[in-house]
Every structure is written in structure tokens, then in C-alpha cells.
Amino acid sequence: QVQLVESGGGLVQAGGSLRLSCAASGLTGLVYTMAWFRQAPGKERDLVAAMAWSASKTYHADPVKGRFTVSRDNPRNTVHLQMNSLKPEDTAVYYCAADLGALLHTSLRDYDYWGQGTQVTVSS
16 A cells, blocks of 8 residues: 655745655555645645656756755655745645656646645745
């Protein structure tokens, strides 16, 4: 059974930093892309960042480029999202997701497994 468990969310002031982590279980021996999505109230779930298995391909959405960095530790089946210079508009529930295979997809429909989400709130 595959499980993705996020941690690291919370309340932070604008300009601050948070580091999200996602631990995957049940995927040992498989190749998969890992990604972070976020969903603010009343809005769609959008891709924030993703990293392919080989780490040779990464994606960061335009609103977070230069501020957020995705990384992964394959032996530990974890992915992280370092978020710096946070803004109030970054407030959302952040979801970890896994997509089986070596390709990096940007559509949430391509992702096979999802975590339960972690709340990030940035106060002004």
C-alpha cells in the first residue's frame, strides 16, 4: 500500500521560510516523479514544483521561481520543498504527489498517489 505523508507546514510571517517534507512508503524499487501541488480556498490545485526520479529534470512554477526549491532523497523515498521569501499569496494546502514512471508531468491528472496535505499560512 502506497502512502505519502507530508510534514513541515505551519504559520509564518511574510518573508519567512518553511521546509516541507514528504515521506513515501510502498514505492521502494519503483521509478517515480515526485511533486508538490497547492490549493488555496476556492481555487484549483496547481503544480508548484516537481522532480523526476533521476533529478535531471525539475520544474518550478513561475510564481515560486527563485524562492522555492524542490529536492529529493531517493534512498529515503523523501521529497522536500524549501520555501523562502514566503508571501501571503503562498497560503494554501500543499500536497505531495507521486507519478509512476521517469517522465515529469505537470498535470495533476497524471499523478497516481497523493498525500493528505499540509496547511501553509503566511501572514502579512
